[in-house]
Amino acid sequence: MSRRPAPAGSAVLRRSTGRLATAATARMESDLTWFRDLSAQDRSWVGLIVQAGIQSFTEWYAAGQVERVDGASLAASVFGAAPRALTGVITLQQTVDLVRLSIDVIEANLDTLLSAEDLPIVHEAVGRYAREVAFATAEVYARAAEQRGAWDARLEALVVDAVLRGETDEAVLSRAGALGWAGAGALSVVVGNAPEGGTDLFDEVRRLVRTAGLDALCALHGDLLVVLLGGADKPIEAASLLDGLYAPGPVVAGPIVSSFAEATISASAALAGHRASAGWPDAPRPVLADDLLPERVLAGDATAADQLVSQIYLALDNPALVETLAAYLDAGGSLEATARALFVHANTVRYRLRQVADATGLAPTDARDAWTLRIALTLGRQRALTRPL
Known part of the structure; x- marks a missing residue:
């Protein structure tokens, strides 16, 4: 940009900051439905952002360095007044709407504030400044999203850790709700x-x-x-x-x-x-x-042992079924050998094994199920012997 701001035009803009901010706030009230739905405090913070943005523009323009915009300083001057939590109240799109509306207000009032000689350079400066504000806005929201994501990850880790440690109280449930x-x-x-x-x-x-x-x-x-x-x-x-x-x-x-x-x-x-x-x-x-209950029992998991006893041994609830299951397993899965050991017919053995399967959900004729039944049977017998009279 070859031309520098005229001192007179700069002074007029600086004196008009309050007027422009008031006009921008009135436009927000009339044009932006979501702004009217905000709480009084949040509307106040949004108003401060708009006012800071307009003031920052006039100061930047008056400084005479309209060819350069420091993005970091711009973000600090425009958004520094508002609390970080405000990024969770208004969305990025809504903030872009604010920026666009503020620029519109400035440009709409330039013709009544400045001389024809100052207008071209100011319009050009407004366009440059608007682009930089847009970039600064995106940076602010990206940084807020990154910080919020890091916090959410820590909170999520705490919730899962509480579950693993058995501390699932109302506070933990509330944190889980905050995570969705x-x-x-x-x-x-x-x-x-x-x-x-x-x-x-x-x-x-x-x-x-x-x-x-x-x-x-x-x-x-x-x-x-x-x-x-x-x-x-x-x-x-x-x-x-x-x-x-x-x-x-x-x-x-x-x-x-x-x-x-x-x-x-x-x-x-x-x-x-x-x-x-x-x-x-x-x-x-x-x-x-x-x-994996059998493997867990062998690894010393007392809860798994309790499950096997209650879900299998106690579920049989019939001495004849326990006796037939034990004999069948001891006979290596032979129906005839089991029948001879119990002095019953082979069909009786088949019938009782079906009853075992119905009661436990495990088939003695399946190798994996037979092993689980064997461990449950052993645990049940051990506990029966140690049960107090």
Whole structure:
């Protein structure tokens, strides 16, 4: 720009700052519906931004260096008066509308404020300044989004850590709600090895989960990626959505619980299942933590032992079924040998084994199920012997 601001024009603009700010505020009240819906305090802060923007322009123009604009100083002078939280009250698009409206107000009043000689250079300066304000606005919102994202990530990690430690009180549930957790429906916790790198990992988890209409909270726990899935009434199907994001190794889905307060139950089971999964190298991926009960028992998981006893041994609730199951397992799965040992017909053995399967959901004729039944039977007998009279 070859021409410098005329001193007279600069002085007129500086004296007109209040008038221009008042005109801009009146235009906001009449043209911007969202501005009228703001609280009085927020409207006041927005008004300060507009006033600071107009004042910053007049001072910049009066300084005579209209060929250069310092973006950092511009952002500080225009947005420095407003609290950081205001970026969460008005959107970037709304702020752009403010900038556009303020520029329109300035240009609409120039003809009545300045001489014809000053008008061309001022109009050119307004255009340059408007571009820089737009860049400064984008920078302010980008920085706010980055800071908000970092805070959300820390808060999310704290919520997941509280679930893993069994501290799911109302405060934790409130924090989860602040992160977008709807809190409705069933919940399952999925655990697997975290991939290396992958700065967008959490965003990808949320994208996949939300596509399926579920909620998700996720965090790293050591070298594990822990994901809380809300609304997951079918944990294996929900966990399968995330399977491709985990590193090689087991992916374990905890049992369904009905509320966030019980999320620790699912998380504990999933972690225990992941620790014990090496005992079943051919386990499917993902696998339910409850399908790893035998391995968890051998790894010293008392909760898994309680489940096996209650869900299998006590579920039989018939000495004849227990006796037949034990004999069948001792006979290596031979119906004839079992029948001879019990002095019954082979069909009786078949009938009782079907009753065992109906009561426990496990088929004695399946090798994996037979092993689970064997461990449950052993645990049940041990507890029966130690039960006080």
